Amino acid sequence: MNVLVINCGSSSLKYQVIDSESEQVLAKGICERIGIDGRLVYQPKDGEKELTNAPMPTHTEAVRMVLDALVNPKTGVLKSLQEIDAVGHRLVHGGEKFSSSVLIDEDVILAVEACSDLAPLHNPANLIGVRACQEVLKGVPMVGVFDTAFHQTMPQKAYLYGVPYSYYEKYGVRKYGFHGTSHSYVSKRAAEILNKPYESLKTIVCHLGNGASVCAVENGKSIDTSMGLSPLEGLIMGTRSGDIDPSAVEFMAKKENLDLDGILNVLNKESGVYGISGLSSDFRDLDSASQEGDERAKAARDMFCYRTAKYIGSYAAAMNGADVICFTAGVGENDGGVRKDVCSYLGFLGVKLDEEANKKRGEEVILSTPDSKVTVMLVPTNEELAICREAVAIINQ
Ligand code: ADP
Secondary structure (H helix, E strand, O other): OEEEEEEEOOOOEEEEEEEOOOOEEEEEEEEEOOOOOOEEEEEEOOOOOEEEEOOOOOHHHHHHHHHHHHOOOOOOOOOOHHHOOEEEEEEOOOOOOOOOOEEOOHHHHHHHHHOOOOOOOOHHHHHHHHHHHHHHOOOOOEEEEEOOHHHHHOOHHHHOOOOOHHHHHHHOOOOOOOOHHHHHHHHHHHHHHHOOOHHHOEEEEEEEOOOEEEEEEEOOEEEEEOOOOOOOOOOOOOOOOOOOOHHHHHHHHHHHOOOHHHHHHHHHHOOHHHHHHOOOOOHHHHHHHHHOOOHHHHHHHHHHHHHHHHHHHHHHHHOOOOOEEEEEHHHHHHOHHHHHHHHOOOHHHOOOEOOOHHHOOOOOEEOEOOOOOOEEEEOOOOHHHHHHHHHHHHHOO
């Protein structure tokens, strides 16, 4: 089965075509600047990356351009569009309604729309991608895979906030968590690599990318995670503040003369390691700057690692121990320095890092020594493959 995996944002659309039997990526790329001018990046499996600038007033034109590239007689990877058997859509917020992936129909679209006030930036954009594909790929089954679904197993004591219960009842104010597709994929993959039963492992997954979250997976189920009602809670991220005293929000807004939207924009886009360093949200820049003696870049890295370690510690407490700690996503897969600093706090758990193994990047590898009480691993995430597998599973149901 060939699955077109779509991750649609407000002005971009990332795509991959995956052959579900071989799990090979046949082609991948991104449409950028949709609604502005339009740029298609297309990379076939065995070919060169191509860039095409062409007008893309809406996502429908973007999807059309992707499909044209896929069936292009010279560089395409499909003979015809009939070779696309399913589309898997990344959908960000499924609220409490969706605890697993679903076949998309009108009812599902309405239910995702109903969750839009919880994710006003993401859900409408995701749905635009769904509608565009429906228009261009009539009759092809589409599956929605939610970032929040994996965390729907959290117990109430983990997901409720300490605010009036009626807010939960009336408005759904609670922790939902994100990166669920990644946390699920990585924790399962770790169990496979270790040849241990997923259903009896205590795993802590650190998804450290530009957005970052930690998840406690006990016996194959998410029991807690650091992101909340929105992706702003938890770790210090590339540009997001993570946890902060709500009173500080009001205090800063008053001092800076900002309204609610203004201060939330600061917390989402001008904070995190970018805001602290005043330099960059990219850990490669922070690493080189701190090596050159930039104190704020160093402080940003230190704060990021400290907060990550605190979450790991709290999840070890929540699960009464941990068997496995996984690092994944851009920073987790590539920055051995961050992994080392995080693990330096975890001696109390019996974590011993193998410094030689920790030099590896972007591959599946055990990072701890054989006598470490907790197995520390690097497991590259693959959300597109996870979405492809979900789509196949739902269609074959
Ligand atoms: P997202 O999907 O949230 O945009 P990614 O998981 O792709 O984020 O991570 C992107 C981040 O990974 C970059 O901002 C950068 O900080 C970090 N990163 C990527 N490559 C490296 C590297 N070689 N060394 C250190 N950090 C890296």
